[in-house]
Amino acid sequence: MELTLPKSDAHAERRDRFLALTDALREAVWRADSLGRSRTDIVPTGYPALNAELPGGGWSASALTELLWAQQGAGEFRMLIPALKVISDAGRTIVLLGSPHCLIAPALEQAGIDIGQILIVNAEKPADRLWSAEQILKSGSVGVLVSWHPTVKAEHLRRLQIAASGCEALSFILRPATCRGEPSPAPLRLLCEPAPFGQLSVDVFKRRGPTVAQPVLLPPLFAPSMMRALERARHSAIAPAENSNVDRLVPQPVTARSRLSTVA
Numbered sequence: 001m002e003l004t005l006p007k008s009d010a011h012a013e014r015r016d017r018f019l020a021l022t023d024a025l026r027e028a029v030w031r032a033d034s035l036g037r038s039r040t041d042i043v044p045t046g047y048p049a050l051n052a053e054l055p056g057g058g059w060s061a062s063a064l065t066e067l068l069w070a071q072q073g074a075g076e077f078r079m080l081i082p083a084l085k086v087i088s089d090a091g092r093t094i095v096l097l098g099s100p101h102c103l104i105a106p107a108l109e110q111a112g113i114d115i116g117q118i119l120i121v122n123a124e125k126p127a128d129r130l131w132s133a134e135q136i137l138k139s140g141s142v143g144v145l146v147s148w149h150p151t152v153k154a155e156h157l158r159r160l161q162i163a164a165s166g167c168e169a170l171s172f173i174l175r176p177a178t179c180r181g182e183p184s185p186a187p188l189r190l191l192c193e194p195a196p197f198g199q200l201s202v203d204v205f206k207r208r209g210p211t212v213a214q215p216v217l218l219p220p221l222f223a224p225s226m227m228r229a230l231e232r233a234r235h236s237a238i239a240p241a242e243n244s245n246v247d248r249l250v251p252q253p254v255t256a257r258s259r260l261s262t263v264a
Helices: 007-028 078-089 105-110 126-139 154-165 224-235 254-259
Strands: 064-069 094-097 118-121 144-148 170-176 188-194 200-206 216-218 261-263
Touching (some): 078 094, 078 200, 126 144
Parallel strands (some): 064 170, 064 188, 094 144, 118 261, 144 170
């Protein structure tokens, strides 16, 4: 026997469906004069000023984010430290692929990151690095992938973007600033440059939204003793060298890396 709803109930059901469809369309449509909203998981950057300039208010999962460095080691990696801590606290794996730096286990632990959640993958050849990045994203078993790619073609980036869209991980690709004018499928692209007193200037030059008026200035992420030294320099109007940054100011003992899981 077919169940027939009363006219009033049928009308209410059609109205509810229409309203649900309207809300779904409103979420899916993006206007270029407004900041886009992400429909995927969001991890806060740890910097309120930067969150305000990113769609969804943080780093979007299931999407490729491209970080360009004007000077390698000027802070592009330390900018990710707060997000890496969130991933670490959730018990998810952090994969660092092709890092050009000797990572320091005590420094990561001081930032609150569980080094037991970090996996370092060494891949010297560009083709091996791209293949590894794609397979890591397709596996769906990691919380974040940070991958260094000094040279990579646009078609390869498209493959990585497709792989990233199929998983729930954060995906960061680090490249030199000379790649800024090259086409890229990454929906979010940022240029990181060193600024005085250990700060980091971040230019959000591609996003789902209007053009950012000016770069975001991020505060330094140094040990308390170094912060006190920077404050003394600031008050005495003695600016440190332009290239001062956490990656070079912190000693790099050879034994520190041995505590991190490494795959050659």
